[in-house]
């Protein structure tokens with residue numbers, strides 16, 4: 001399933017952030033979002049994931065297709081690692097958490113309450129959730145935060161395997177994941193703020 005973004009304008013806190021954005025993400029492809037802090041990458045990913053509406057433009061192919069991992073790991077601290085994954089498998093109506101446990105090397109941690117994991121271990125658990133969702137389009141916001149070098153490679157391998165199975169991934173990251181992926185710089189799509197008219201100017 002393709003994701004198609006057409007002439008998208010997005011805002012945060014009522015202020016336009018990006019405008020005129022169009023791109024497509026096909027099965028088997030990864031697209032890396034880049035741009036300075038505050039340029040609108042998170043806002044774009046949140047909009048595509050359906051957490052907020054766009055100001056204008058269209059997002060086609062997203063419904064029931066997206067697994068989103070934002071800045072928070074989205075884990076339940078009192079449940080163990082495997083209980084967390086079982087919970088998400090139930091939410092998404094999928095079966096089996098073994099692939100997720102293996103891909104993110106969580107076997108030794110499976111009976112630990114998630115709240116007692118280190119930051120990097122929590123992040124690995126949060127990312128392993130992507131595999132449990134069974135969703136084809138992964139939307140990931142700075143997924144490598146807190147990960148050590150080995151875990152970053154583990155994550156990149158999981159993305160590669162996902163692409164190899166016909167999935168796709170849209171990833172905001174400041175680091176090079178070594179993926180064979182296109183890059184979208186959001187800077188050129190910075191929204192112009194509305195012009196101040198003469199009436200407003202009289203009060204400045």
Ligand SMILES: Nc1ncnc2c1ncn2[C@@H]1O[C@H](COP(=O)(O)OP(=O)(O)OP(=O)(O)O)[C@@H](O)[C@H]1O
Nearest residue numbers: 012013014017035036037038039040041042043044
């Ligand atoms: N909760 C919020 N309410 C209002 N404005 C916000 C909120 N969160 C972010 N913004 C503003 O929206 C704009 C876009 O922020 P966004 O988080 O999308 O940028 P980003 O490119 O993801 O940044 P970073 O690389 O720092 O994560 C910024 O000007 C930011 O200050």
